[in-house]
Amino acid sequence: MxxxxxxxxxxxxxxxxxxxxxxxxxxxxxxxxxxxxxxxxxxxxxxxxxxxxxxxxxxxxxxxxxxxxxxxxxxxxxxxxxxxxxxxxxxxxxxxxxxxxxxxxxxxxxxxxxxxxxxxxxxxxxxxxxxxxxxxxxxxxxxxxxxxxxxxxxxxxxxxxxxxxxxxxxxxxxxxxxxxxxxxxxxxxxxxxxxxxxxxxxxxxxxxxxxxxxxxxxxxxxxxxxxxxxxxxxxxxxxxxxxxxxxxxxxxxxxxxxxxxxxxxxxxxxxxxxxxxxxxxxxxxxxxNMPIPCTGCSYCTHGCPKNIAIPQYFALFNSISRITGSFSSHAVYYHNTSLKHGKASECIGCGQCEKACPQHLSIREFLGQVAAKFETDDIFPVKK
Ligand code: SF4
Ligand code: SF4
Known part of the structure; x- marks a missing residue:
């Protein structure tokens, strides 16, 4: 140096x-x-x-x-x-x-x-x-x-x-x-x-x-x-x-x-x-403490056919991993965001987002984890 x-x-x-x-x-x-x-x-x-x-x-x-x-x-x-x-x-x-x-x-x-x-x-x-x-x-x-x-x-x-x-x-x-x-x-x-x-x-x-x-x-x-x-x-x-x-x-x-x-x-x-x-x-x-190393740059969302709020969902997923016990407020955020965007489970796997991600994240795989975490009726009812 x-x-x-x-x-x-x-x-x-x-x-x-x-x-x-x-x-x-x-x-x-x-x-x-x-x-x-x-x-x-x-x-x-x-x-x-x-x-x-x-x-x-x-x-x-x-x-x-x-x-x-x-x-x-x-x-x-x-x-x-x-x-x-x-x-x-x-x-x-x-x-x-x-x-x-x-x-x-x-x-x-x-x-x-x-x-x-x-x-x-x-x-x-x-x-x-x-x-x-x-x-x-x-x-x-x-x-x-x-x-x-x-x-x-x-x-x-x-x-x-x-x-x-x-x-x-x-x-x-x-x-x-x-x-x-x-x-x-x-x-x-x-x-x-x-x-x-x-x-x-x-x-x-x-x-x-x-x-x-x-x-x-x-x-x-x-x-x-x-x-x-x-x-x-x-x-x-x-x-x-x-x-x-x-x-x-x-x-x-x-x-x-x-x-x-x-x-x-x-x-x-x-x-x-x-x-x-x-x-x-x-x-x-x-x-x-951070299972999904997303920077929130949003490059991935441009052109997503399902308008999935990828960085917002990843941020919620990461913040949940930092806490223990109830994460109901995160589920509320997820629910509210999913009313205006596609849910994580609505991903059709086209892969467009992954080509744009500067961090080379396996976005589709992570979205599967997000869906498994948030889209369960016992956590919070989400848009069907
Ligand atoms: S793979 Fe899923 S999240 Fe990515 S652009 Fe296609 S539909 Fe959207
Ligand atoms: S492009 Fe990659 S790093 Fe940027 S917000 Fe999307 S998933 Fe996160």
């Missing part, structure tokens, strides 16, 4: 505050404005959004809360080409222009191929998505091109060998819980990016909030070691301590979180070898 290094901190806009949980575009602008204002006041400038976030409305929210309220030179903006959505070369152009309009800008500081993986790589080669971002860079519409990657290190190696000269940076899921996880392989992906000398931006440093809302015993362990440090600061420090990491993104919902993260990066202290051992113990405790 390097001792003196500056790592930037970016605002991730995948989970912005909303007024109604079931409406991804019901943005709470009063809160979003305050969060963005505080982030900028703390001296940070980088915002990361995507075409698909918040049911395809996040770019518009960023325009209203950021672009229309601050001069362009006061912030850096990153967004992403939706690889699962574009149809052909013309469509990439169409989407890109739409994104400029959505965001109200005439260039992007960073533009990423979004969620690159096995399921979209062939399509990207066929329509030359890499050549497309190169062209946009030459036109001055993109300052830097990158890709967010959620697949295995072997594929990352193959892509960087082929297209590495086009990509200025790689965005990877790096956190201490996924470090050696076989379905994410943070550590090995990082090593591949390092091999090609690519700067790394970290996404999901807190694994969708999992490393903030830790099991009690894990939180106690961290507090014993550093009483003043938040759970989030441990996760941020771990991610930012890795060689080659230039920036860590964080999705934040409260002013306290923004200030806490800003403090972590302003007075950055790399994690020590001893602290890494503590984090390994914390990982074991999390795994014991």
């Amino acid at each position: 390097e001792q003196e290094r500056k790592v930037d901190f970016g605002f991730g806009c995948m989970r912005l505050p909303v007024l109604e949980n079931d409406k991804p575009d019901s943005f709470d602008y009063e809160r979003i404005n305050k969060l963005f204002d505080t982030f900028l006041e703390q001296g940070f400038t980088y915002f990361d959004t995507a075409y698909t976030y918040h049911g395809y409305h996040a770019e518009e929210a960023v325009r209203k809360a950021l672009v229309e309220r601050y001069p362009r030179e006061k912030f850096q903006l990153a967004t992403k080409l939706p690889l699962r959505d574009f149809k052909d070369t013309e469509d990439m152009e169409y989407i890109f222009n739409e994104q400029l309009a959505n965001c109200g800008v005439d260039y992007f500081d960073c533009y990423l191929l979004h969620n690159m993986g096995t399921n979209v790589y062939e399509k990207c080669k066929k329509y030359d998505a890499f050549g497309f971002v190169k062209k946009k860079k030459e036109e001055g519409k993109i300052r830097q091109a990158g890709m967010s990657f959620h697949d295995m290190p072997e594929l990352l190696d193959e892509i960087l060998a082929q297209y590495g000269d086009i990509l200025d940076f790689i965005q990877l899921q790096i956190n201490y819980a996924d470090w050696e996880q076989p379905n994410v392989q943070s550590h090995r992906c990082l090593e591949v990016a390092q091999k090609y000398g690519k700067p790394i931006i970290v996404m999901e440093p807190c694994k969708g909030g999992t490393l903030v809302n830790l099991p009690k015993e894990a939180e106690t362990l961290l507090k014993e070691r550093r009483p003043q440090s938040s759970n989030a600061s441990w996760a941020m420090r771990f991610a930012a301590s890795q060689q080659g990491v230039i920036r860590v993104l964080s999705g934040m919902n409260t002013i306290e979180q923004v200030k806490d993260n800003a403090e972590t990066f302003r007075n950055f202290e790399p994690v020590t070898a001893e602290e890494i051992k503590v984090l390994q113990k914390v990982t074991e405790m999390i795994e014991k």
Whole structure:
């Protein structure tokens, strides 16, 4: 680990505050404005959004809360080409222009191929998505091109060998819980990016909030070691301590979180070898308490023919595993959610969701477990 290094901190806009949980575009602008204002006041400038976030409305929210309220030179903006959505070369152009309009800008500081993986790589080669971002860079519409990657290190190696000269940076899921996880392989992906000398931006440093809302015993362990440090600061420090990491993104919902993260990066202290051992113990405790390692990103729900509320059901299942005794309130939540969505048992097994899941979860199998847990009449009567 390097001792003196500056790592930037970016605002991730995948989970912005909303007024109604079931409406991804019901943005709470009063809160979003305050969060963005505080982030900028703390001296940070980088915002990361995507075409698909918040049911395809996040770019518009960023325009209203950021672009229309601050001069362009006061912030850096990153967004992403939706690889699962574009149809052909013309469509990439169409989407890109739409994104400029959505965001109200005439260039992007960073533009990423979004969620690159096995399921979209062939399509990207066929329509030359890499050549497309190169062209946009030459036109001055993109300052830097990158890709967010959620697949295995072997594929990352193959892509960087082929297209590495086009990509200025790689965005990877790096956190201490996924470090050696076989379905994410943070550590090995990082090593591949390092091999090609690519700067790394970290996404999901807190694994969708999992490393903030830790099991009690894990939180106690961290507090014993550093009483003043938040759970989030441990996760941020771990991610930012890795060689080659230039920036860590964080999705934040409260002013306290923004200030806490800003403090972590302003007075950055790399994690020590001893602290890494503590984090390994914390990982074991999390795994014991979390049977479904879902980050809640919602990539899987787009296009589900049964409109099944996959992340909500998985979150309920995980929280039940942390408690003992009655879980009637969880059954009520399940029941209410299933009135507006398909039930877990209504899955037809088409597998579309699994192709989209960046965590490579066996969603169909887990839905079977969710159904077995919640859809029993003795727990709570659910929609027939
Ligand atoms: S496998 Fe089931 S949950 Fe997944 S997209 Fe198909 S119907 Fe929906
Ligand atoms: S199942 Fe996968 S795609 Fe769906 S919310 Fe969880 S992590 Fe995201």
